[in-house]
Amino acid sequence: MHSNSRQKMAEEVGNQEEEAEELSEKQKKEIAKWFLLNSPAGEIQYVAKDIRSVLNDDNVYNTAASEAFPVYNKSHMISLRMPGKSEDVLITSFGEINENEYIDPRTAHVARVDHVKQVCTKVRPATDEELPSPYVEDYRCALDAEIMKYVGEAYPKGVCSVYCARGKDVEEPGSDFELVVVISAARHSPQNFCNGSWRSIWNVEFKDDVQIVEVRGRMQVDAHYFEEGNVQLDAKHEFQDSTLFQSPDDIAVSLTNIIRHHETEYLASLQASYVNLPDTTFKDLRRKLPVTRTLFPWHNTLQFSLTRDISKELGIGK
Amino acid sequence: MEAAMGLMRRMPPKHSETALSALLSLMPQHSSDLLSQVDQPLQVLCDVDYGKEFILCEYNRDADSYRSPWSNKYHPPLEDGPYPSPELRKLEIEANEVFAIYRDQYYEGGISSVYMWEDENEGFVACFLIKKDGSKSGHGRRGYLQEGAWDAIHVMEVGPEEEGMAHYCLTSTVMLSLTTNNESTGTFNLSGSIRRQMNMDLSVADGHLCNMGKMIEELEGKLRNSLDQVYFGKTREMVCTLRPPAELVQVRLPDS
Structure with missing residues (x-):
């Protein structure tokens, strides 16, 4: 029955496909893009090779790739x-x-x-x-220097950049502007069946009128292990903080301390999530040992049935 | 087909349903291979006679109906659906009862179903299924999980009896996803699937159920362990490679 029913279902699916109109090129392209965009960190080239061979249509593949790669590379x-x-x-x-x-x-x-x-x-x-105005560039450049030091210390393979996201033409005090700190660290070791990436984006808003700098951070950490299986970590978090508007050098130090603090805390909370797995979180899915703390008594299963029969006859239990 | 399996190995396990249906529509000519090689999250249906849920899979399906292990009836009703022989049905009933107790002791909740059928070479096949929703709103006793799904599929092929011995071949798959979500840790999700096989020749004196149960308990325990220790451990190692924990770099940090 097992193989029969599988066969049957397959035929049904096959028939439906024949009855239904063949997928349009647009549908095929959208499916290919879905696979490409869902590629784990550092694996899009492998996914591309596989989806190209599944599609068996280079035109559709090329269109899908040209649309999906830029989005993937940026995200x-x-x-x-x-x-x-x-x-x-x-x-x-x-x-x-x-x-x-x-x-x-x-x-x-x-x-x-x-x-x-x-x-x-x-x-x-x-x-x-x-490029930003010299006024904004002073802030950007000072922050970049501090962040680079921090990233060099904290991430063995980290790359960082500080952009001006808004108000790059502000020439002097009196107007708001916004910088964005981006930190990206990736590690690819396909030979060990393992890939991962850490990405943080920190939006830094310089509010001139209230003399406050507001900080919003988003972090995303992914890891994929796939030796004889497929297990993925997908973790995200957001933070908010603020500090006082200061000179470019001083604010660069304050902001870097804020970012260092939140990222260090976040790493600690990720570690804590892992430490809690075996005895709390994972236990809610399946325990390591039965509630009785001994292996299940398969030898005595007859007793269970008997006990059940007796309880049924006596009208106790369910 | 190799490329399709390659894709399934890379797509996020929590999207495996979408990935499979996408592949089925791209390569209908391989639908039979895809359906037999890719495991899907389990679905449930309620047995109207017993008011009890049972698990759906390829092994209790015929056309669009599924046989319940409780009433032995197809849902929705089906005229000429296949049934196990009366003798095998007796073992199936017993297996369902005992496996429900096993499930409760390890899972503190969840749903289980066992299906059996005769195969061509005088043996039989048994499929043991467990589905557990470990989330706060489901059967999570401790209430840590925002979302928590565990599906276990154990397919046991039992060879014909020869001189008091039988060959047992077990293929077990576990699929899971767990998410915690709170102020301090943000969203933390681990999802995955692994499959392993185990072969044994055992004396039938202890009974098939006892032999099958012990093998399932052992392999299920191993799968849980390797997910916990090896697979989750490897993703944790990766995080520490990306950003080594503070104690390792503190020496070089300025006063902060």
Whole structure:
């Protein structure tokens, strides 16, 4: 019956497919994009290879890839080495000049990228219009220097960038502007069946009128282990904080301390979640041992049935 | 087909249903292979006669109906659905009763169903299923989980009896997803699926149920352990590689 019923279901599914109109190219493309966008950190190239072979239609694949890769690269905030330089550029929506060009504020260069190949093909110096005013740049640059020190200490393979998200043309005190700190650390070791990424985005709003700087942080941590199985961690958290408007150097130190504090706390809470797994959280799914704390008495199962019969006859129990 | 299985190995386990239906629509010619090789989260239905839920799977399905292990009736009713022989049905009833107690002792709740059928070579196949909702709103005794799903599928092939011995081949799959969500930790989700096999030749003197039960208990325990120790442990190691815990870097940190 087992294999029969599977066979039957398969035939039914097959028939439905034949009856239903063949999937349109658009539907196929949307399905391919779904797979690409759901690729775990560092695995989109593997997923691309598989979905290409499942589709068996290079036109559909190419359209899907050209639409999905830019979105994936930006949301995973991948870092690419800039040709002829020793720095990486981060692919993020904050640094996006157009779909294929991303600014690296530290080196004041714009990198041209091939999204599907995930490489940087060219760099050019950024134009004045693409860069913040000297007033904003003082704050950005001081913060970047402090964040770089912190990331160098805390993340063995971290890449960071500080962008101006709003008010880049503000020339002097009196107006608001906003910086964004982005930290991205990825680790790919397919030979050990393990990949992961840590991404943080900190929005820093400089409110001139109240002389306060507001901080909003979002963190996302993913890990995938897939040796003879498929297990994924998907963790997210958000934070808010604020500090006083100060000189560029002082505020850079305050902001970096805030970010360091929240990220350290968050790592500790992730560790705590793991430590709590065996005895609390996981126990609510399945216990390690039965409530009786001894293995199940399979030898005496007859007794259970007998006890049940007796209880039934006596009208006790359910 | 290899590429399709490759995709299933990479997609987030909590989206496995979407991934499978996407693959089925892309490659209808492989639907039979896909359905037999990809495990899906279990569904339940209520047995109208007994007012008790039972688990649906490929093993109790015929056309669009599913046989309940409690009333032995197809839901919705089906005229010529297959049934196990009276002798095997007796073992099925006993297995359902005993397995429900086993399930309660390990899971403190949840639903279980056992289905059996004769196979071509004079043996039989038994399928033991457990579904547990461990969330606060479900059967989570301790109330830690925002969302918590555990599905266990044990398929046991029992060979014909020869000189008092029988060959047992067990394939077990566990699929799970657990989410905690609170102010201090944010959203923390682990999801996954693993499958393992176990083969044994055992004396039938102890009875099939006893032999099958012991093997299931052992393999289920192993699966739970490897998820806990190995699989979750590996993702935790990855987090610590991305950002090593403070005590390792504190030495180099300034006064903060």
